[in-house]
Amino acid sequence: xxDTRPATDPVAPPAAAAPAGWGQALRVYLEPATLxxxxxxxxxxxxxLLVLGTLSFWLREAGIxxxxxxxxxxxxLAYAFKWAWAPLVDRLPLPVLGARLGRxxxxxxLAQCVVVAGLCGMAGNDPRLSLQxxxxxxxxxxxxxxxQDIALDAFRxxxxxxERQGALAAAYQTGYRLAMIWAGAGVLWIAARSxxxxxxxxxxxxxxxxxxxMAASMAVGMLTVLLSPEPARRDLPPARSLGAWLREVLVExxxxxxxxxxxxxxxxxxxxxxxxxxxxxxxIMANPFYVDMGYTKDExxxxxxxxxxxxxxxxxxxxxxxxxRMGVMRVLMLGAVLSAISNxxxxxLGSRGHDLTSLIFVISADNLSSGIASAAFxxxxxxxxxxxxxxxxxxxxxxxxxxxPKWLAGFSGEYVDHFGYTSFFTATAxxxxxxxxLVALASHVHARHTRDAGEGARRP
Numbered sequence: 001x002x003d004t005r006p007a008t009d010p011v012a013p014p015a016a017a018a019p020a021g022w023g024q025a026l027r028v029y030l031e032p033a034t035l036x037x038x039x040x041x042x043x044x045x046x047x048x049l050l051v052l053g054t055l056s057f058w059l060r061e062a063g064i065x066x067x068x069x070x071x072x073x074x075x076x077l078a079y080a081f082k083w084a085w086a087p088l089v090d091r092l093p094l095p096v097l098g099a100r101l102g103r104x105x106x107x108x109x110l111a112q113c114v115v116v117a118g119l120c121g122m123a124g125n126d127p128r129l130s131l132q133x134x135x136x137x138x139x140x141x142x143x144x145x146x147x148q149d150i151a152l153d154a155f156r157x158x159x160x161x162x163e164r165q166g167a168l169a170a171a172y173q174t175g176y177r178l179a180m181i182w183a184g185a186g187v188l189w190i191a192a193r194s195x196x197x198x199x200x201x202x203x204x205x206x207x208x209x210x211x212x213x214m215a216a217s218m219a220v221g222m223l224t225v226l227l228s229p230e231p232a233r234r235d236l237p238p239a240r241s242l243g244a245w246l247r248e249v250l251v252e253x254x255x256x257x258x259x260x261x262x263x264x265x266x267x268x269x270x271x272x273x274x275x276x277x278x279x280x281x282x283x284i285m286a287n288p289f290y291v292d293m294g295y296t297k298d299e300x301x302x303x304x305x306x307x308x309x310x311x312x313x314x315x316x317x318x319x320x321x322x323x324x325r326m327g328v329m330r331v332l333m334l335g336a337v338l339s340a341i342s343n344x345x346x347x348x349l350g351s352r353g354h355d356l357t358s359l360i361f362v363i364s365a366d367n368l369s370s371g372i373a374s375a376a377f378x379x380x381x382x383x384x385x386x387x388x389x390x391x392x393x394x395x396x397x398x399x400x401x402x403x404x405p406k407w408l409a410g411f412s413g414e415y416v417d418h419f420g421y422t423s424f425f426t427a428t429a430x431x432x433x434x435x436x437x438l439v440a441l442a443s444h445v446h447a448r449h450t451r452d453a454g455e456g457a458r459r460p
Contacts, residue, residue, distance in 0.1 A: 033159045034171045036228050040108075041175025042182075043221020044152050047115050047145035049183040050122070050214055051075050051138040057188065057287035057297075062128045062202050066288055070413025072135060073284045073406065078142035080403035082150055086395030087253065089150045102230030104158070107151035109225050114144030116215045123211035126204040148221075153394040157382055158231035169378035170320020177312040177371060181304055183214060184287075188301035253389035254396065260386070264445045268384065271438040272400045275332075275377055278339050278432040279370060280405035282346065282425060284412045289346070289421055294354040303356070307364045315371020320379070322372070328380045329443040335373025336439055340432035342366040347425035377401075383446075 049055075056069045089107050093099075098106040121137030156168050187210045194206040258265050290300050322331045345362045352358045381401075385393040416424050 034167050036224060037156055037159070037168045037171040038175040039220055039224040040152055040155070040228075041172035042179040043112060043175075043218060043224065044145070044149055044172070045176030045179030046183050046214065046217055046221075047119070047141050047148075048076075049180050050119060050187070050211065051142050051145075053283055053287050054184050054187050055122075055138060056284060057291060057300075058207050059127055060288045060291045062126075062204075064127060064131070066285075066413035066417055068413070069288060070284060070416075071410050072138075073412070074410045075135065075138045075142050076402065076406045076409075078139065079146045079149070080399050080406050082146040083392070083396040083399040085147070086150045086392045086399075089147060089395075090154060090253070090389065090392045091248075101225070104151055104155040105225050105228065105230050108148060108155065109222060111144045111148035111151060112218055112222050112225070115141050115148065116218050118144060119211055119215035119218075123208045123215065128202070128204070149398065150395045153398070154390040155231060157385055157390040157394065158387060167320050167324065169323075169382060170316050170375045173319070173371060173375045173378060174313060174316040177316060177367070177374075178309065179217075181308050181312065182217065185301040185304035185308065186217075187211070187214060188297040192297040192301065253386075253392035256386050256389060257384070257393055257396075261445070267438070267441055267445060269400055271435070271442045272381070272397050273404050274431075274435050274438065275336065276339075276373070276401055277405040277408070277435070278343050278428050279373075280402065281409045281412060281431060282343050282428040284409040285416055285421070285424060286346070288413075288416075289350070292421075293350070295356075295359065299356060299359070303360050303363050304367075307360050308367045311364045311367040312371050315368040316375050317371075319372035319375030323376050323379050328376055328383065329439065329446050331372065331376035332380055333436065333439045333443070335369065335376050336432060336435045338369030339373050340429045340435075342369045343425050343429035343432070347422045347429070350421040350425065380446075 052073055052075070056073070059069050059072070060066070093103045094106040094110060097110065100106070101109065118137045118139075118141035121140065122134055125134045125137065127134040152172075156172060159168065190210040190213050191206040194209040195203050196205070261268060287300075319331055319335065322334075342362075342365050345365055349355070349358050349362045381394060381397045384397060412424065415427070
């Protein structure tokens with residue numbers, strides 16, 4: 001069965017479409033495709049903190065210095081280079097497994113197995129005794145997680161039409177953020193419960209138990225893959241030669257984007273490159289900050305589990321509903337403003353000392369703003385893709401989104417050592433100012449492209 005959506009601009013809605021009512025906008029969250037994306041989003045979000053934020057908490061408690069922790073965040077650059085193997089995931093069917101599950105689900109299941117193996121390896125190594133092995137298994141988790149993201153983004157984009165992408169993005173983001181809370185607060189809670197009473201200081205056994213529990217949690221995504229239908233298969237024209245196949249797989253996805261947007265592609269890519277820079281650069285030092293401010297694992301876990309969950313759900317669903325009703329670009333601007341403000345709140349928190357009430361307020365505000373921004377940004381990236389090259393193009397966009405922020409984040413530990421946490425959080429908020437200008441400029445491009453696509457659709 002062939003997908004009948006247009007290939008030239010598959011997700012641009014007609015200009016004359018009337019805005020959906022609130023009832024219609026909210027009912028979409030009960031549709032099967034949206035619910036599947038909730039569980040798959042959980043599987044996608046689980047590994048990220050386990051090789052970045054939560055790992056930094058573990059390493060700091062183990063006595064690893066902040067500068068080393070900052071540089072080890074470059075493990076996350078695996079996500080920034082996933083475009084390099086995205087064409088293979090997009091077009092190459094896996095033998096045996098692909099025949100049974102389909103191209104998208106086969107790659108999803110394989111990537112999830114790699115993540116589970118890497119998490120088990122991390123659990124078995126004490127970073128104080130074998131930091132190199134711990135980092136090696138973290139790279140394995142990051143590679144498997146990035147591959148899962150490639151296949152899942154294509155699965156999501158191909159599972160529904162353009163009018164549903166905002167809702168799918170919101171459900172995906174909700175699952176993703178819930179997983180991050182489980183991989184952050186959940187790990188800390190399990191590790192705290194697993195400590196041997198009366199034994200002060202760092203205990204590797206507690207972290208081993210916590211990371212094995214996270215590996216078991218990947219079963220949520222694996223079962224969802226096995227129980228989900230494969231998106232409608234798109235019949236691709238056979239390549240006349242190996243060179244033609246390589247050109248179709250490696251060159252055409254990028255050439256297609258440049259043809260559709262021309263010189264405006266540079267502006268769009270610049271926005272993608274810096275939109276999440278405030279959050280990503282700040283996030284690496286968040287957990288070392290909690291440790292250095294004297295917050296316990298139980299305190300951080302309790303705050304992020306209770307208040308973080310509520311505000312994440314509110315932010316993701318509000319962002320998806322607002323994108324459907326008001327348009328993606330307006331919500332994109334709102335998310336950029338809120339992200340910068342939430343970083344300033346962390347700077348304020350640094351002046352409060354060990355203040356649990358202030359921690360609750362700041363984490364709640366941060367999760368709300370992040371949920372809104374992420375839901376809008378995912379919908380925006382989805383709107384830029386051509387369904388014929390969905391995995392490769394989305395991987396390119398999300399890789400560009402991470403490359404500069406992850407590179408800068410590697411120096412975050414050095415910055416904190418020299419200037420302190422308050423200056424660091426303020427600087428990360430200021431990094432968001434150019435984003436506001438780029439969103440405003442990209443809004444005009446988006447409106448023009450949407451209008452042109454609508455006029456083209458009405459022509460006989």
